[in-house]
Amino acid sequence: MSKKRSHTLKEPFITESGATIPKPTIAYQTWGQLNAAKDNVILVCHALTGNTSADDWFEGIFGPNKALDPREYFIMCPNVLGSCYGSSGPTSINPDTGKPYQANFPEVTIRDIVRLQQQLFDELNISGIELIIGGSMGGMQALEWCIMDDRPKSAVLIGMGAKHRPWAIGISHTQRQAIYNDPNWNDGFYSEEHPPKKGLALARMIAMNSYRHPSDFDQKFGRRLQDGQSNYEVESYLNYQGEKLVERFDAVSYVRLTKAMDSHDIRRSRPRIKETLAGLTIPVKVVGIDSDMLYPPGECHELAELLPNACYVEISSPHGHDAFLIEFGQLNPIITSLQTELSEQSV
Template identity: 85%
Template structure:
């Protein structure tokens, strides 16, 4: 084999080693106590990492996922993940924890309650965004992570990233996408209607349903409601129009929503959906913080808040207002017809925004 070919094989192997994911979980020795005072014994946080920690253990990018997301950043953030992108495992140690209350490995409603030997279901306590972040902070403490170059998240992930900046000294920069300083009444109302859809499913049984008969119809309907809020009317006009599927005699948009509902039912838990929408409703940086202005004044790290011009769930104006509250806040806007979901679609624009912040920080460090 020619030397150039050998070098290419070695380089490809090294690249693959860096990009290879490492799925893990950590169970804490001490119980976790929520803001409301509920106790979760033997709390577990699942997480996934890529890349290697440097000797200082501070070359970290922390990615916070959205409502029904998981730790697989390389899949749902694939457009900004990988060599020469904003999330580059060859340059950074990338970590994504699964949130408390979810159903992808962290303690949540599907976990076994040690007191009963049965799944928690509705006995799993309510958690807040701050609870979720505190559990993540404990995980990074256990991993001896000393610094975070960047914390980034969209939607519920952005809420977590903002709380990280407020409550922890490790983040050195942040990118917050598609969210504001609080969950607005409009957003809470949409969450409420989704939960009501779940509650009204005959199989809900006050949240103590069986594994064989979960409230599938209610969860599917909740997802359909959410999908309408994640997109923009013009996006639906362009994608579906008033076209009808002949074989089903239904509008294409109806078929699309039915598909999205069923898709979520096959991978997510109904009580987790309830608990995490409740956590999103709890998001308000002013809650229980009478001296929030002093707190924000001390928050001098560069934070880029990204709005989406077609976002109906978290309008761009809310994102701009949040950026104006932050001493070193900057506002950027994604132009897209796709509504709130644009942060998982418009990767070219997002990659450019994040890399611009990273370049600025690199220049300052020289």
């Protein structure tokens, strides 16, 4: 059984840009039992619009006899800083004004997100992380955890690279422009009754085109028209995905987190990156997806070559970037083989 929790940290949080969040809060969800040493932890990092319910969106690798087995591990999934699912973000109440931050919430980076999670783990006295895993933005967090902290003992990084490249930044930019051009945007200070739904929906449609592969759309939709209508099935699909997101996500959070992804670059402010990475000797599996257009396999392979004790594994899928949330039959053995290797080494 899972437990949803919320933790307000003891100290204010200062972002990389120097902004202060007075009462930072992290929402997180757990499964299983923490052992006496507080080191049987698996940390799951979620993607852009994800939440703490890893057993829902990672269901295929979650549960008895699967990679994320709560009978054996204490599994934690925190909501990221800047999101709208319980952690401090634009929808949170600013203690200085008594109103939601909205666009007054500061810009954050992937490293900010990780530093806040580190503070949570410090206050919970978590001493070790058996495995850290994440796909897309989750993988970016997992990678920075490995660089910034000595608690992780292994990592699985899926569908991302050492930095956000211009192609991915450009796609993020067009999504933000869709939001900014919504007449209800109001510089991020929109009313609760009239949020920028059209802009956020359009941003999601742009994203969905980058998450999938053309052959996947060919197979799913072809050039078929929606029954009794003049629009194509693919248009209805994208409209549905946009409408679904606006009912569960906040526009300023979307802007802040896409910019956080753009900040991802392990070389940033690290002039001696080779020396920094040389100390990262934990076993890492970097998983690429052969049909991923957003983070092509070459980027994942390049990352694996940068890390001292990493191996590159590629999964085959027609689903593009979204395969990390679909191809559980391929992901399970990749993760469990790493866990087996660690177990054998500890004997």
